[in-house]
Amino acid sequence: MSSQLATVFLERGDVRGQELALLLDLKTDDIQDAPDEWHLTIEHGKLALRQSDGNLFTFSFEDIRNRVENARWSAIAKACASVRRPKVLDALGGWGLDAIILSMAGCRVTVTEASPIVCAVAKNLAREANTPLAFTCGFVEDYLNTSGELFDVVYLDPIFPQHPKGARPSRRMQILHSLAKTDSDLRAVFEIAKKHALNRVVVKHRRNQPTLFGAPHWQITSKTVRFDIYRASA
Ligand SMILES: C[S@@+](CC[C@H](N)C(=O)[O-])C[C@H]1O[C@@H](n2cnc3c(N)ncnc32)[C@H](O)[C@@H]1O
Structure with missing residues (x-):
């Protein structure tokens, strides 16, 4: 592709x-x-x-150094820890922050990101962080349909709906929202993710946001976000 x-x-x-x-x-x-x-x-x-x-x-590794320091003990790492050094697809990669955290927690991470500009910034961040991420700048549906590749875990972090109390996202997130691709049918992305996951699909939500894809098999919750975990059907 x-x-x-x-x-x-x-x-x-x-x-x-x-x-x-x-x-x-x-x-x-x-x-x-x-x-x-x-x-x-x-x-x-x-x-x-x-x-x-x-x-x-500008977005450089120095801006996120503190956030990635305890990667191994983070909720996202626990949610994606299916096997030792799992092969993870971060399907909606964004700036690549979650992908870097997962990589630092010992996962082997591939990233797909549909916005070429966002993807370029994420690649640069991974380079600065000295983190070995594999990137495909394009739609995850195209990537999975063409490559047929399987992953232990497919991780999805869709853009959150507006905050219920109207809290404004950080400037970094506001800019991401203005550049992000939002034309994919998320349900279709979830279904294709399930077909390409050997162990689980993990979906990130705001802590109290309703589930996007029906009842998960289990959940991991941190102070602000929640990871819904679905057993794979591959
Ligand atoms: C909330 S952001 C992810 C943030 C990311 N977890 C991080 O740490 O920066 C969601 C991203 O998914 C991308 N996206 C949306 N649909 C996509 C698709 N079908 N394939 C690949 N990327 C997609 C958007 O462009 C956006 O950058």
């Missing part, structure tokens, strides 16, 4: 930018031709997102 490549917009002669583009499998174009909306660029030698009005967003 074809992986979708994002474009990074560079100043002419930006050699470090060109090198990073090559590493992350990005197309390049001149900064003068950058669109108004969020686009990839290089700021002080680092990958960044920018809008034409000057809005800037």
